Structure formats: structure tokens, C-alpha cells
Amino acid sequence: MTAPLQIAKRTSHVFHQPISVLGFGGSLYASFDERQVLQDFKDAIQAAFEAGINHFDTAQSYGDGQGERIFGGCLSHFERERYILASKMLLKKGKDETVEGVKASLRNLATNYLDLFYIHWPAGNTDPRPMMEGLEECRRQGLIRHIGVSNFSVEQLEVLREAGTVDVVQLCYNLLWRRHEEDLIPYCAKHGIGIFSYSSLAQGILTGKYPKEYQPAEGDARRNSVFFRPDVWPTISDAVAAMQRLADESGATLVELAMAWLLRQPAILSIIVGARSSTQIRRNIQALFASISDNVLDRLTDISDELKATIPDTGNIFQYYPE
Numbered sequence: 144m145t146a147p148l149q150i151a152k153r154t155s156h157v158f159h160q161p162i163s164v165l166g167f168g169g170s171l172y173a174s175f176d177e178r179q180v181l182q183d184f185k186d187a188i189q190a191a192f193e194a195g196i197n198h199f200d201t202a203q204s205y206g207d208g209q210g211e212r213i214f215g216g217c218l219s220h221f222e223r224e225r226y227i228l229a230s231k232m233l234l235k236k237g238k239d240e241t242v243e244g245v246k247a248s249l250r251n252l253a254t255n256y257l258d259l260f261y262i263h264w265p266a267g268n269t270d271p272r273p274m275m276e277g278l279e280e281c282r283r284q285g286l287i288r289h290i291g292v293s294n295f296s297v298e299q300l301e302v303l304r305e306a307g308t309v310d311v312v313q314l315c316y317n318l319l320w321r322r323h324e325e326d327l328i329p330y331c332a333k334h335g336i337g338i339f340s341y342s343s344l345a346q347g348i349l350t351g352k353y354p355k356e357y358q359p360a361e362g363d364a365r366r367n368s369v370f371f372r373p374d375v376w377p378t379i380s381d382a383v384a385a386m387q388r389l390a391d392e393s394g395a396t397l398v399e400l401a402m403a404w405l406l407r408q409p410a411i412l413s414i415i416v417g418a419r420s421s422t423q424i425r426r427n428i429q430a431l432f433a434s435i436s437d438n439v440l441d442r443l444t445d446i447s448d449e450l451k452a453t454i455p456d457t458g459n460i461f462q463y464y465p466e
């Protein structure tokens with residue numbers, strides 16, 4: 144019998160244990176659709192664990208707590224100290240409601256601590272500092288071990304850091320969305336803040352599986368994505384086809400190229416990818432073992448550079464601006 148692949152882990156000053164370069168994204172656990180049964184989720188998590196993935200990411204807003212509950216249930220078979228569990232909450236205005244909100248996540252996930260808790264989104268002109276004070280209180284009480292933010296700009300992060308210590312930033316980063324290269328990524332690197340990428344396969348587009356006529360189904364959150372806008376998608380589709388040709392030419396898959404490209408960035412600690420089945424997660428784990436030359440990755444950057452200029456700067460890929 145061949146030994147299972149064990150994926151690499153990166154050490155950082157942020158976590159007391161090394162973290163797997165691939166993180167398991169839990170947003171699909173928010174709901175079931177006709178393609179999904181609970182056993183698929185359980186099998187996917189089992190496969191992830193067996194391969195050494197120890198980074199699991201969810202949020203309260205994935206199905207209004209439902210995502211956390213299902214995710215927590217699937218994880219409950221594994222020894223708690225063996226994995227890094229992260230969740231997120233939308234911005235709260237006060238310290239006390241923040242502490243209560245964190246406790247709600249703990250109940251949903253059936254755990255007594257979280258390794259990482261994020262402020263999921265900034266909101267309008269709401270001051271994020273009271274929430275940060277609440278998170279620091281949770282850290283003092285041992286309810287959470289690290290604090291993160293997601294979807295914050297450098298300016299918003301600077302304000303937040305007046306009220307506490309931000310350990311991790313989770314940002315959208317992939318071959319189709321590179322707007323943080325100029326500011327947020329260098330800022331985090333300079334201040335010793337760990338960086339995780341989300342939508343690392345650009346919501347599945349970088350699997351190359353969506354044809355040019357594809358539109359996400361009714362009810363699929365990707366319908367709001369800038370990538371699938373009728374004025375944007377045809378250009379993306381052409382660029383992805385060019386990336387696919389490069390992959391074919393180099394004897395690799397597009398997923399292998401997309402992951403290798405992200406992991407070449409030393410500032411990125413872990414790339415978060417969503418998977419709805421053990422087949423998908425196994426393929427993604429396998430993809431980490433591909434050896435891709437610098438020349439191919441440079442040519443990939445060239446295609447991405449050209450595309451970059453054509454994607455509208457909507458601030459975030461979801462065109463979502465919470466008040």
C-alpha cells in the first residue's frame with residue numbers, strides 16, 4: 144500500500160504549531176443543494192485530515208450559524224489540539240455583544256476555544272475598535288487564541304490596530320484578483336501579520352471547468368461575483384483558456400499551476416480552498432505535489448498581468464459593501 148501524501152506545513156511566529164499550506168474552506172457547509180449530502184462533507188474532512196491539513200475555516204454568516212454547526216459536527220471526531228479552527232463574525236458595535244457573539248460561535252462549533260477569530264468585514268463608518276476590544280477580552284478569557292480580520296483596507300487596519308493586536312489577515316488572492324499586492328500584502332509582511340488567501344481558485348474558475356457560456360445557478364452566491372458579470376466573464380474565460388493551454392503544454396493541471404503560483408509568494412502562510420467532496424479535496428492535495436518551473440509560473444503571471452487591467456476595481460469580488 145502506498146503511504147498517503149502528507150502536505151507541507153509552514154511555521155510562523157503567529158501559531159504555536161505549524162499550519163498546513165492548504166486550508167479547508169467551509170462556506171459550502173452553509174447549506175445543502177441537490178449536489179450535496181452530509182456524508183460528502185464528512186468524507187472531505189476525513190480526507191483532509193488524513194493528508195495532514197490542519198487549518199479549517201468557517202464563519203457565522205455561512206448559513207447564519209448553520210455552516211458552523213455542520214462543520215463543527217464533521218470535525219468533532221478529531222482530537223481538538225490537532226487542528227487550527229477559525230471562524231468569523233460580522234462587525235459588532237460593542238464589546239459585550241462581541242463577547243456574546245464569540246460564545247455563540249463556540250456553541251455552534253461545539254468547542255471551548257477557537258484558534259483564530261476574525262472580524263469578517265468592515266462596515267460603513269462603524270468604528271471597529273470596540274469589537275477589537277471585545278476580541279482582546281475573549282483572548283484574555285481563553286475563548287480565542289488569535290485575532291484576524293478579513294476584507295479590511297490598510298487604512299481600516301491601522302485604526303483597528305490601535306485597539307489590539309491583529310495576528311492574521313485573510314484576503315482574496317488568486318491569479319484573477321491581485322489588488323492587494325500593492326498595499327495590504329506588503330503592509331502585513333512589514334508588520335509580521337500572517338496572510339491567508341481565500342477564493343484561492345477564484346471561486347472554482349481556476350479549475351478551468353466553467354465553459355464560456357457558464358452562469359452560476361439561481362441561489363449560488365457566485366451570481367454576485369464580479370468575475371461572472373456579463374461584461375467581465377468573457378475576458379476572464381479567454382484568459383483562463385490561455386492559462387489552461389499553458390498548463391497542458393507543461394504537462395500540469397490548471398489547479399496545480401494556480402496553487403503553485405500562490406504558494407510561490409512567501410508572505411502567504413496558507414491558501415484556503417473550498418471543496419464539496421473528498422474527490423475535490425484529494426485532487427487539490429495532489430496538486431500541491433506538482434513541480435512547476437519558474438518559467439511556467441512567470442508566463443502565468445504575464446497572462447494574469449494582462450487580465451488584471453481589464454477587471455473592474457469593485458473593491459471586493461462579491462460587490463458587497465456592508466453598512
Ligand SMILES: NC(=O)c1ccc[n+]([C@@H]2O[C@H](COP(=O)([O-])OP(=O)(O)OC[C@H]3O[C@@H](n4cnc5c(N)ncnc54)[C@H](OP(=O)(O)O)[C@@H]3O)[C@@H](O)[C@H]2O)c1
Nearest residue numbers: 168169170200293341342343344345346347416417423426
Ligand atoms: N473571508 C472572506 O470574506 C471569505 C470570502 C470567500 C471565501 N472565504 C473562505 O475561502 C473558502 C474558499 O473560497 P471559495 O469557495 O470562494 O473559492 P475557491 O476555493 O476558489 O473555490 C471553491 C470551488 O472550487 C471548486 N473546486 C474546488 N476544488 C475542485 C476540484 N478539485 N475540482 C473541481 N472543482 C473544484 C468547487 O466548485 P463547485 O462548487 O462548482 O463544485 C468549489 O466550490 C471558503 O470556503 C471560505 O472558507 C472567505
